[in-house]
Amino acid sequence: MSTPEAAVSLADATPPPMVRGLPLIGSTLEMAADPARFFVKCYQEYGSAFRVNVFGNHLTVIAGAEAANFMGTREGKDCLRSREAWEPLVKEFGASKMLSATDGELHKQLRAIMKRGFSKESIKGRYQEVLDITANSLDRDWKVGSMVPVVEAMQYLVVDQLGMVLTGKTPREYVKDIRTTILYILNVLVTRQRPQFMMKFPEYKRAKARMFELGRQMIADYRAKKSPTPEEYKTLIDDVMDAHARDPELVPEGDLIMLMTGPYVAGLDTVANTTSAIVYTVLKHPGVLPRIQAEVDAFFAKGPVNEDEFMKSLPLLNGAIMETMRLFPIAVAQIRTANKDFVFGGHRINEGELIYLGTAVPHYQDQFYPDAEKFDIERYTKERAEHMQVGAYSPYGRGHHTCLGKSLAEVLLAMTMAQLFHRFDLELPSPGYVLKTKTAPTPGPAMSFKVRVKGRRKS
Ligand code: HEM
Numbered sequence: 001m002s003t004p005e006a007a008v009s010l011a012d013a014t015p016p017p018m019v020r021g022l023p024l025i026g027s028t029l030e031m032a033a034d035p036a037r038f039f040v041k042c043y044q045e046y047g048s049a050f051r052v053n054v055f056g057n058h059l060t061v062i063a064g065a066e067a068a069n070f071m072g073t074r075e076g077k078d079c080l081r082s083r084e085a086w087e088p089l090v091k092e093f094g095a096s097k098m099l100s101a102t103d104g105e106l107h108k109q110l111r112a113i114m115k116r117g118f119s120k121e122s123i124k125g126r127y128q129e130v131l132d133i134t135a136n137s138l139d140r141d142w143k144v145g146s147m148v149p150v151v152e153a154m155q156y157l158v159v160d161q162l163g164m165v166l167t168g169k170t171p172r173e174y175v176k177d178i179r180t181t182i183l184y185i186l187n188v189l190v191t192r193q194r195p196q197f198m199m200k201f202p203e204y205k206r207a208k209a210r211m212f213e214l215g216r217q218m219i220a221d222y223r224a225k226k227s228p229t230p231e232e233y234k235t236l237i238d239d240v241m242d243a244h245a246r247d248p249e250l251v252p253e254g255d256l257i258m259l260m261t262g263p264y265v266a267g268l269d270t271v272a273n274t275t276s277a278i279v280y281t282v283l284k285h286p287g288v289l290p291r292i293q294a295e296v297d298a299f300f301a302k303g304p305v306n307e308d309e310f311m312k313s314l315p316l317l318n319g320a321i322m323e324t325m326r327l328f329p330i331a332v333a334q335i336r337t338a339n340k341d342f343v344f345g346g347h348r349i350n351e352g353e354l355i356y357l358g359t360a361v362p363h364y365q366d367q368f369y370p371d372a373e374k375f376d377i378e379r380y381t382k383e384r385a386e387h388m389q390v391g392a393y394s395p396y397g398r399g400h401h402t403c404l405g406k407s408l409a410e411v412l413l414a415m416t417m418a419q420l421f422h423r424f425d426l427e428l429p430s431p432g433y434v435l436k437t438k439t440a441p442t443p444g445p446a447m448s449f450k451v452r453v454k455g456r457r458k459s
Contacts, residue, residue, distance in 0.1 A: 007346070008343055008346045008347075009343070010341055010342070010343055010348060013343045013346060013347055013348035014346075014347060014348065015051070015347060015348055016046075016049040016050045016051045016060060016061075016062075016345075016347040016348075016349070017046050017047075017050050017051065017347075018050070018051045018052075018053065018058070019042050019045075019046060019050050019051065019052050019053070021052075021053050024056070025053075025055060026052065026053025026054060026055075026056070027052045027053055027054060028053070028054050028055050031052060031054055032193075032439055033439075034437075034439075035332045035333070035439055035443065036329065036332045036360050036361075036363070036364065036443065037364060039061060039063050039332065039333065039356075039358040039360070039361050040361050040364045040365070042061065042063070043063045043064050043358065043361050047345050047346070048062055048063055048064045048066045048067060048344065048345035049061070049062045049063075049344045049345035049346070049347040049349070050063075059354065059356055060338075060349060060353050060354065060355045060356070061333070061355070061356045061357075061358055062344050062345065062349070062355060062356075062357055062358070063333075063356075063357070063358030063359075063361045064358065064361045064362060064391070065361075065362045065368070065389075065390060065391025065392060066344075066345065066391065067344075067357045067358060067359055067361075067391075068357075068359040068362065068391040068392075068394050068398050069390060069391045069398075070344070070357075071334070071357060071359065071397075071398035071399035072398055072399045075342075076399055077103075077399065077400060078339060078340065079338060079339055079340060079342045079349075080336040080337070080338065080339060080355070080357075080399075081103045081336060081337050081339040082100060082101055082102070082103055082107075082336055082337075082401060083101050083102070083103065083337065084337045084354065085100075085101070085190070085335040085336060085337065085354075086098060086100040086101035086190065087101050088189035088190070089101070089185055089189050089190060089265075090258070092185060092189060092199075092208075093255075093257065093258035094254060094257075095254060095255040095257075095258040095259075096252055096254060096255055097110070097255065098255075098258060098259075098262070099111060099114060099262075099404070100401060103400070107400065107401075109250060110250075111404060113239055113240065113243045113250075113251070114236060114239065114240070114404060115404065116234070116236075116239060117166075117234075117235055117236025117237070117238075117239045117240070118236060118263070118266075118404040118405045118408060119404075119405075119407045119408055120407040120408045120410070120411045121407075122165060122166075122234075122235055122236060122408060123165055123408065123411065124232070124307065125232065125307070126165075127305045127307045127310060127411070127415075128304060128305050129164070130161060130164065130165065130411075130412070130415060131305060131415050131418075131419065133160055133161060133164045133170075134157065134160075134161060134415050134416055134419045135419050135423065136160075137156065137157045137160040137161075138157065138419055138420060138423060138424070139423070141153045141156060141157070142420075142423075142424055142453050143453060144424075144453050144454075144455055144456055145452075145453065146452075146453055147429070147450040147451070147452050148450060148451055148452075148453060149447065149448075149449070149450050150276040150279050150280075150445065150449045150450060150451055151272055151273065151276045151444065151445055151446075151447050151449060152447065154271070154272035154273075154275045154276050154416075155175065155179055155268055155269075155272040156172070156175055157272075157275075157416065158267055158268050158271045158272050158275075158412075159171065159172070159174075159175045159178060159264065159268065160172070161271075161412055161415075161416075162263050162264060162267050162268075165235065165408075166235050166236055166237055166263055167218055167221065167235070167237060171214055174210060174211065174213075174214045176207070177206075177207040177208075177210035177211050177214070178207075178211055178214070178261070178264045178268060179207075179268065180203060180204065180207035181204070181207045181208050181210075181211045182264065182265055182268055182269060182441070183441055184198060184199060184201075184204040184207075184208075185265070185441075186269065186440075186441030186442065187440050187441040190335075190441070191335075191440065191441055191442075193439070193440045193441065194440065211261055212257055214260075214261060215256070215257030215258070215260040215261045216257065218237060218260040218261075219241075219256050219257070219260060222237055222238075222241050236263060237260065240256070240259045240260070241256075244256060263405070266405055267405060267409070267412075269330065269441060269442045269444070270330050270409065270442065271409060271412055271413065271416075272444075273328075273330050273442055273443070273444025273445065274321075274324065274325060274328070274330060274409075274413060274444070275413060275416050275417060275420075276444060276445040276449060277324050277327075277328035277435075277444060277445055278320060278321055278324045278413070278417055279420070279426065279451060280428070280435045280445060280449065281320065281323065281324045281327070281328075281375055282320055282324075282417075282421070283426055283427065283428050283451065284375070284428065284433075284435075285375055288316075288320060288375075288377060289421070291316050292316050292317050292320060292417075292421050293421055293422070293457070295314060295315075295316045295317060296314065296317060296417075296418045296421050296422040297422060297457075297458070299313055299314060299418060299422075300418075300422055300458065310411065310414070311410065311411070311414060314414055314418060315381075316377060317414060317417055317418060317421075318380070318414060319377030319378060319379070319380050319381070320377045320417075321410075321413050321414065321417065322377075322379075322380045322387065322393075322395075323375055323376060323377050323379060323380070324375075325395035326363045326369070326379075326387070326393065326395065327363065327364075327373075327375065328437075328443070328444065328445075329360045329363060329394075329395045329443070330395070330442045330443060330444060331359075331360070331395070331397060331442070332358065332360045332443055333356040333357055333358045333359065333360070334356075334357045334359060334397055334398070334401070335354065335355070335356055335357075336354075336355050336357060337352065337353065337354055337355065338350060338351050338352060338353045338355055339351065357398075359394035359397065359398050360394060360395075362391055362392045362393070362394075363392075363393065363394075363395075368386060368389050368392040369386050369392075370386075396409075422457065422458050423456065423457055423458055424453050424454075424455070424456060424457060425453070425454040425455045425456070425457055426451045426452065426453060426454065427451065427452045427454050428451060428452075429450060429451070429452065435449060436448060436449065
């Protein structure tokens with residue numbers, strides 16, 4: 001079969017061109033340094049399909065707005081599957097399946113079970129509570145006069161938020177173990193940026209055992225409850241356990257630990273990296289900070305939060321969040337396997353090939369975002385809506401596996417940043433400071449990124 005823009009037939013299509021790189025190591029260094037901009041460069045030079053030599057492995061990449069759109073089409077669904085990308089993680093947890101590793105009808109069924117628990121519906125009626133949890137966590141870890149390691153502090157905050165949202169308590173004593181387990185799993189098993197033997201390291205084994213202990217505890221707590229949770233307060237845990245009781249073949253006992261701890265795997269790095277990047281972008285652009293401070297101060301001055309109006313009442317902050325997610329996406333590419341032979345961008349992709357879908361490439365293209373390297377929080381206003389162009393904006397992925405936690409993540413991001421900029425005066429280490437980034441396990445600010453808490457604004 002051939003994709004819409006490919007006039008070439010399968011028989012005539014040639015393999016995607018190999019990107020020129022260094023002898024032996026190919027493009028390994030360039031890709032490791034800045035995968036997002038490396039893909040943009042390749043896209044500009046080679047088109048929407050190309051291959052990259054990384055340590056002798058030839059990765060197939062399809063990229064750009066074409067690739068982003070393709071993921072959402074019926075053809076994309078037929079041509080791409082997710083199993084291989086996530087299967088090692090399923091095995092590591094001793095589970096039978098997971099949402100990200102399934103496709104088709106099974107994926108639909110699992111997504112339906114988890115939809116409510118992963119969405120902002122799960123915190124309906126509890127926005128004020130989540131705002132308070134956020135404030136408490138910030139007050140504890142962001143001390144006036146200190147230099148705060150931003151990513152680490154944000155990781156602790158996310159665990160506080162997700163723990164309270166899901167189970168009503170915060171597994172603080174497990175935060176280090178959750179962080180370590182996720183670091184190894186994502187680095188070695190999912191993004192494969194680190195060697196397999198690392199999974200034997202005692203540090204990982206200890207952390208994984210503790211994470212399993214946490215999962216078992218969550219299940220035991222649920223089973224020890226005296227009465228069922230009322231419908232309006234049901235969380236992901238309730239929905240998963242109900243589904244297990246209803247259909248133990250679909251949700252077997254052996255999958256529960258992975259399902260209980262799944263939100264941490266999905267939410268910890270993604271939210272922590274994104275909020276940390278927002279701290280940087282807003283402080284780096286001094287014209288933006290006072291406008292956001294005025295907006296969040298006015299928001300909190302109004303008193304109890306109006307949940308229906310929450311996102312609409314912070315347009316500048318949301319502009320800054322969306323703009324940061326454009327320039328610092330945590331998912332530069334999505335990984336899939338070719339489900340059949342097909343043609344993309346005039347080139348042949350063979351069944352079984354591992355494919356990187358470079359959906360973030362348009363984020364850096366002037367044709368979608370004029371002066372694309374410029375941080376401009378007004379791009380998302382109704383008048384400009386640059387992100388609404390077809391295929392232009394994909395921070396939460398594309399197609400059937402688009403982030404299921406998107407609506408919840410949007411609220412958590414806004415709450416975190418609103419509280420942070422409302423409560424503290426922060427500054428970068430120096431006026432000319434330029435952010436160092438990391439690419440493993442997920443792209444984002446380096447762990448060494450620190451900011452100074454100059455003072456307290458509001459409590
Ligand atoms: C800044 C925050 C976040 C970003 C940028 C983000 C991004 C993404 C992306 C790009 C994917 C697609 C991966 C793929 O196609 O292979 C994804 C999937 C997913 N995300 Fe998020 N995510 C965020 C936060 C969260 C949170 C807080 C949760 C839940 C607690 C969550 C739950 C999920 C789930 C369950 C999936 C799998 C969906 C499926 O396979 O059907 N995410 N996310």
